[in-house]
Amino acid sequence: MSVSDLLPPRWGAGGRLPASLDELHGPEQGIVVLPRHLAWPGLREFDVSDDRVRRSLYGIVLTQGRRNDTARFVNARLLQQDWPVLRQGLDAKVRKVCERRLRLGR
Numbered sequence: 111m112s113v114s115d116l117l118p119p120r121w122g123a124g125g126r127l128p129a130s131l132d133e134l135h136g137p138e139q140g141i142v143v144l145p146r147h148l149a150w151p152g153l154r155e156f157d158v159s160d161d162r163v164r165r166s167l168y169g170i171v172l173t174q175g176r177r178n179d180t181a182r183f184v185n186a187r188l189l190q191q192d193w194p195v196l197r198q199g200l201d202a203k204v205r206k207v208c209e210r211r212l213r214l215g216r
Contacts, residue, residue: 127211128181136185148174165196173204
């Protein structure tokens with residue numbers, strides 16, 4: 111575990127994102143249950159096979175998650191697939207850091 115895994119979200123996305131897409135090992139199918147520090151009770155389960163639901167999950171994890179959350183819950187291939195739509199709903203700072211750090215297309 112690195113120091114950035116322990117940093118709260120206010121430290122910015124740069125300190126909370128993995129160094130590359132290679133570190134993202136989230137599932138390609140099934141149900142993801144987010145930990146309590148990322149989601150409200152009752153709103154913690156996300157079906158990764160549903161595009162809209164998955165993009166919502168990824169938005170939460172990218173904006174609020176820690177480095178290990180992103181690596182655990184976000185799938186690199188699906189993030190690349192979803193990026194053109196997902197990027198539109200993200201804060202500009204988070205979007206720019208994701209594009210730079212994870213080399214996501216614009």
